[in-house]
Amino acid sequence: xxxxxxxxxxxxxxxxxxxxxxxxxxxxxxxxxxxxxxxxxxxxxxxxxxxxxxxxxxxxxxxxxxxxxxxxxxxxxxxxxxxxxxxxxxxxxxxxxxxxxxxxxxxxxxxxxxxxxxxxxxxxxxxxxxxxxxxxxxxxxxxxxxxxxxxxxxxxxxxxxxxxxxxxxxxxxxxxxxxxxxxxxxxxxxxxxxxxxxxxxxxxxxxxxxxxxxxxxxxxxxxxxxxxxxxxxxxxxxxxxxxxxxxxxxxxxxxxxxxxxxxxxxxxxxxxxxxxxxxxxxxxxxxxxxxxxxxxxxxxxxxxxxxxxxxxxxxxxxxxxxxxxxxxxxxxxxxxxxxxxxxxxxxxxxxxxxxxxxxxxxxxxxxxxxxxxxxxxxxxxxxxxxxxxxxxxxxxxxxxxxxxxxxxxxxxxxxxxx
Numbered sequence: 001x002x003x004x005x006x007x008x009x010x011x012x013x014x015x016x017x018x019x020x021x022x023x024x025x026x027x028x029x030x031x032x033x034x035x036x037x038x039x040x041x042x043x044x045x046x047x048x049x050x051x052x053x054x055x056x057x058x059x060x061x062x063x064x065x066x067x068x069x070x071x072x073x074x075x076x077x078x079x080x081x082x083x084x085x086x087x088x089x090x091x092x093x094x095x096x097x098x099x100x101x102x103x104x105x106x107x108x109x110x111x112x113x114x115x116x117x118x119x120x121x122x123x124x125x126x127x128x129x130x131x132x133x134x135x136x137x138x139x140x141x142x143x144x145x146x147x148x149x150x151x152x153x154x155x156x157x158x159x160x161x162x163x164x165x166x167x168x169x170x171x172x173x174x175x176x177x178x179x180x181x182x183x184x185x186x187x188x189x190x191x192x193x194x195x196x197x198x199x200x201x202x203x204x205x206x207x208x209x210x211x212x213x214x215x216x217x218x219x220x221x222x223x224x225x226x227x228x229x230x231x232x233x234x235x236x237x238x239x240x241x242x243x244x245x246x247x248x249x250x251x252x253x254x255x256x257x258x259x260x261x262x263x264x265x266x267x268x269x270x271x272x273x274x275x276x277x278x279x280x281x282x283x284x285x286x287x288x289x290x291x292x293x294x295x296x297x298x299x300x301x302x303x304x305x306x307x308x309x310x311x312x313x314x315x316x317x318x319x320x321x322x323x324x325x326x327x328x329x330x331x332x333x334x335x336x337x338x339x340x341x342x343x344x345x346x347x348x349x350x351x352x353x354x355x356x357x358x359x360x361x362x363x364x365x366x367x368x369x370x371x372x373x374x375x376x377x378x379x380x381x382x383x384x385x386x387x388x389x390x391x392x393x394x395x396x397x398x399x400x401x402x403x404x405x406x407x408x409x410x411x412x413x414x415x416x417x418x
Contacts, residue, residue: 079143
């Protein structure tokens with residue numbers, strides 16, 4: 001018997017379904033790319049180069065180079081952590097210049113035991129003072145990488161060597177690792193897939209011979225502010241005439257709770273029991289405070305002293321960098337006790353400052369001599385303009401970044417008239 005009731009049906013052709021799926025994947029990919037985009041340094045990244053130098057009976061020997069190609073964002077202590085996932089049952093027999101933080105289950109081996117049997121190893125740099133026989137070029141700085149803006153390629157790169165076993169032994173059979181990660185304190189990095197590229201070439205020290213790797217792949221890791229876990233610094237303001245006063249915001253880097261360790265005082269024996277993220281107790285609970293102190297101002301120019309205080313109880317800050325964004329009405333004139341480099345970012349002028357080697361490039365942990373560093377700057381007004389007499393911009397930075405991370409700025413309502 002014929003059914004008298006007609007039921008509406010939704011029919012989607014295969015071509016339409018394919019187009020919708022393609023559109024969804026495209027949008028998802030676009031979101032991933034945008035989320036890893038750094039508008040302040042659009043061409044900056046961490047580049048990992050993996051060069052296979054020779055084959056072994058069950059694998060290969062590779063040299064891995066990590067290059068910080070960011071203009072103003074260093075990697076400070078406790079340093080970088082590089083991770084990946086093996087495609088098969090690969091192991092790391094030997095490492096020089098770095099180490100895996102865990103060995104994993106190597107029970108299937110008899111006699112020689114690999115350095116790491118983890119399917120997803122996590123690699124860290126070695127400490128300064130490592131025996132010479134365990135070193136390679138660029139290693140042993142506790143994972144610290146200076147930004148490219150410092151102008152010192154050696155300090156901006158790191159390297160290590162590893163012997164991989166249970167792996168392919170030719171260009172056709174070797175398996176490229178996947179799911180690379182690059183972790184630093186505070187987070188912020190996303191790594192793309194490894195891509196096989198033209199083998200790296202090496203020039204001998206005398207410049208008379210060129211050799212090349214047997215196989216090379218590269219991984220690019222990009223920074224995104226969306227992935228930063230929480231602020232790591234805050235800004236306070238002051239002036240010599242006391243007309244400018246603004247402390248860091250309360251709970252600028254998080255409010256005190258069970259998960260945030262802090263202490264007001266204590267000896268070294270007490271600090272040994274604190275977690276590495278422990279800070280000195282303050283209203284802002286930030287590891288770093290930057291104070292902008294207006295020292296002088298006249299009709300032609302003005303000066304400021306910038307002080308950086310490390311409130312971390314366990315960590316020293318190496319190769320620090322501070323990025324300042326001042327109003328366009330200023331013209332940089334002079335600096336004392338720091339290095340300086342101007343940047344044009346998004347058609348706006350920024351200034352990067354960093355420490356002088358063997359003078360104030362290292363900021364000691366809280367409670368130690370050297371836990372505060374400062375420098376002085378002098379600016380003039382562009383086009384000979386005279387400001388209206390307030391202590392608001394152009395004297396006050398619009399934004400401050402420390403080691404590439406945005407600092408919590410004070411409330412503008414605390415700025416007072418001169």
